Amino acid sequence: xxxxxxxxxxxxxxxxxxxxxRIVANSEIIEKIESTDEWIRQRTGIETRxxxxxxxxxxxxxxxxxRQALDRAKISMDQIxxxxxxxxxxxxxxxxxxxxxxxxxxxxxxxxxDINAACAGFCYGVGMAKDFIRSGSSTHVLVVxxxxxxxxxxxxxxxxxxxxxxxxxxxxxxxxxxxGIGPTIWGSDADSREAIVMEPSWNVFRDGAPEGIWPNISxxxxxxFRWAVFxxxxxxxxxxxxxxxxxxxxDAFIPHQANVRIIESMAREMKLPEKxxxxxxxxxxxxxxxASVPIAMSALLAEHPQLHGGLALLIGYxxxxxxxxxxxxxxxxx
Amino acid sequence: xxxxxxxxxxxxxxxxxxxxxIPAASIEMDKNFTDDLDVDSLSMVExxxxxxxxxxxxxxxxxxxxxxxxxxxxNFIVKVSA
Numbered sequence: 001x002x003x004x005x006x007x008x009x010x011x012x013x014x015x016x017x018x019x020x021x022r023i024v025a026n027s028e029i030i031e032k033i034e035s036t037d038e039w040i041r042q043r044t045g046i047e048t049r050x051x052x053x054x055x056x057x058x059x060x061x062x063x064x065x066x067r068q069a070l071d072r073a074k075i076s077m078d079q080i081x082x083x084x085x086x087x088x089x090x091x092x093x094x095x096x097x098x099x100x101x102x103x104x105x106x107x108x109x110x111x112x113x114d115i116n117a118a119c120a121g122f123c124y125g126v127g128m129a130k131d132f133i134r135s136g137s138s139t140h141v142l143v144v145x146x147x148x149x150x151x152x153x154x155x156x157x158x159x160x161x162x163x164x165x166x167x168x169x170x171x172x173x174x175x176x177x178x179x180g181i182g183p184t185i186w187g188s189d190a191d192s193r194e195a196i197v198m199e200p201s202w203n204v205f206r207d208g209a210p211e212g213i214w215p216n217i218s219x220x221x222x223x224x225f226r227w228a229v230f231x232x233x234x235x236x237x238x239x240x241x242x243x244x245x246x247x248x249x250x251d252a253f254i255p256h257q258a259n260v261r262i263i264e265s266m267a268r269e270m271k272l273p274e275k276x277x278x279x280x281x282x283x284x285x286x287x288x289x290x291a292s293v294p295i296a297m298s299a300l301l302a303e304h305p306q307l308h309g310g311l312a313l314l315i316g317y318x319x320x321x322x323x324x325x326x327x328x329x330x331x332x333x334x
Numbered sequence: 335x336x337x338x339x340x341x342x343x344x345x346x347x348x349x350x351x352x353x354x355x356i357p358a359a360s361i362e363m364d365k366n367f368t369d370d371l372d373v374d375s376l377s378m379v380e381x382x383x384x385x386x387x388x389x390x391x392x393x394x395x396x397x398x399x400x401x402x403x404x405x406x407x408x409n410f411i412v413k414v415s416a
Binding site: 042043220221222223225226229230259261265 | 374375376378379380382383395398399
């Protein structure tokens, strides 16, 4: 016989976010692409986004978001036994960003690793954190989504230059008497993995890539839009159903901030009642991939303090194509 | 059973009215989705998915960009329903 451990229920204790100080308006983006402010707003809802400074790293942003989340939870880094970091823009394969982060935060002994589930990474992390605590493997988990997509976006690509942005968001997940995180509905549509890619592979640099070649992100907009709106709204409804929460009981909808048109269409497809407050943080933050859900959560709670402790549907989806969603109880007021 | 051009046109008019807010009366076979009806590439996806559900047909992503006019869409749907 082998002994097993059993853990507890869990909930999100706090959320923190960090966005770089530089605000980039559409007028700056269109200097390099043939487009207009109006066209970008109409197609994406984005008015401004944040770009990190050249010397501002993924780790700098992740650290700032984590410090805010720890501070709001009144949890010290010593109490964190597990760190899950979701990113696709940390420019090292090894060691992981998560281990560099725990060293900076002052607990170099915690379990720490990176995950790559693109724009769904944060929601994958939340699901894993809940399961680690449920199984007794972890007690307090820091889940971080962070991206510096400005490093991997072609400013001359008319399909993506205005979409992607930089930032970090983090949550502390810890034990709770009542369950505060519902079952994770997750999966992939790997037959559509060409729909969002970062190419070419690093191998081209070993082989002497021509100047200007760089693994920038590109996507097939219509394919992603169709999948996001029609498959992800179904996944969102499954997450509600699995949690035993009806749309009427929901207080907020915080989907990955990919495009305001996707967000609006998903809410319509899911027939969410008018009273559900919908995160549309993309307007001033752009699409920050793995960081978008926690950044949007932090902004929504600042704007609507009555949402603290309320029920929110989270859903992340992106390159793979992969997705994950769950109903969560939003963190209490710090 | 193949759908008739007339019944598909009626359905497309209703869908475009709902998705893009264009009055059905102003939607004719020769209207260009982008230039005449202001249906952009993302709204076009919504039109296509609604049409798939309504008519029980599949319109692949690579076909969507070929459907420039209302007539193109109507004729494609009639053809694949046969």
